[in-house]
Amino acid sequence: MPDEMARPLIRGRGGGGGGSRHLEASVSEPGAPVIGILGTGDFSRSLARRLVASGYQVVVGSRAPKRSGALFPEEAEVTSQMEAANQADLVFVAVFPEHHSTLVELKPALAGKTLVDVSNGLQIKLDGPSHAEQLADLFPESFVVKGFNTISAWTLQMGPRDGSRQVFLCSDSHKAKSSVMQLCRRMGFVPVDMGLLSSSLEIENLPLYLFPSWRIPILCTLLLFIFFYLYNFTRDILQPYIKSGKSVFYKMPIETVNVTLPSVALVMLALVYLPGLFAAFLQLWWGTKYNRFPNWLDRWLTGRKQFGLCSFLCAVLHAIYSLCLPLRKSAHFKLLNAAFKQVKAGTGGRVG
Incomplete structure (x- = not known):
C-alpha cells in the first residue's frame, strides 16, 4: 500500500499506540509551521506523536482517512492526501519509494513547499540516482530534503536519549534544510549537515551497513x-x-x-x-x-x-x-x- 512507511518499526510495544505514554502532547504554538505527513505506516504514527509532543500542528494525509484516524494521536488531523498537502507548510513523505509516483497528483499543492524524504532502500546502491533525487525530479517545484531515514520509529517514540540523536540532512535548498534543522532541534535531535542533495545516496546507504x-x-x-x-x-x-x-x-x-x-x-x-x-x-x-x-x-x-x-x-x-x-x-x-x-x-x- 502506498500509505505504508518506507522503513520497518522497531517495536517496543504492540499496537499503534505503544509509545503514547512516553510522549505528552503539548499545545501547538502560534506561528509554528503546520507539518504534514503523507503515509500512515509505523514510522508515520511515531513521527506524528513526536511532532505533537514537540508543539507542532500535524496533519496526516491518508488514502483511507476514516480507517487510519484511530491510529494517530487525537491532536493530529487525519485527512486525505490532497487536503494534507494543501494545509501543510512542510511535508514528510513517508511512503515506499516505488509509490512516490502515486503522489504526482499532489504536485500543484506541494509546489514551493519543503518535502522531507525519509525512505530507505533494500540494498546498498553504489550509483545514483537516490530516492531523494528521484523525488526531486518528480516534484521540481518543491524543495526536497533527505533526512530522518536513520532514525527508527522506536527512537521517535521513546525519545532521542534512548537512541541515536543525530539526524543526517542534505538538500540543494539552504532555506529548506535550515527549516528542517530547526524542526530537528525542537524534537530533541542533533541535525548534521551533509551538504547538497547529491549526498543523499550516502545517507540512504547508512542504515544498510552492517556494524x-x-x-x-x-x-x-x-x-x-x-x-x-x-x-x-x-x-x-x-x-x-x-x-x-x-x-x-x-x-x-x-x-x-x-x-x-x-x-x-x-x-x-x-x-x-x-x-x-x-x-x-x-x-x-x-x-x-x-x-x-x-x-x-x-x-x-x-x-x-x-x-x-x-x-x-x-x-x-x-x-x-x-x-x-x-x-x-x-x-x-x-x-x-x-x-x-x-x-x-x-x-x-x-x-x-
Missing part, C-alpha cells in the same frame, strides 16, 4: 588472537615436540585457546583506556580542551565501546573454556578408571 564501527575492533581482536595463539603454540606445543619429542598437540583446541583469550582481553581493555590518555596528554600540551583531536584519535575515542565489548567477549570465552577444562579432565579420569577396572576384573578372572 560499520565494529570493523577495526573485530580486526584487532582477530589479529591479537592469532598472534598470541601462535606464540603459545610455539612455546607450549611445538618447542617440547622439537626438543624432546613430547607430543602435546591435544592441548591445541582448548588449553592453548584458553591461555590465549585472557591475553587478548587484557590488550583490548588497554586499547579502551589508551586513547583517553593520549587525549589528556594533547590537551595538556595544547593548554586548551577546545582544539579538535586528530582524525585517527577521534575515531579511536568513538570506538572505545566496541573495543571494550570485544574485550568482554574474550573474557567470557575464557571463563567458558576454564569451565571446560575440569570437565574434560574428569571425563578423562572416568574413562581411565573404567578401563582399569575392566582390566583388573579380566585379570582376576583368569587367575581364579
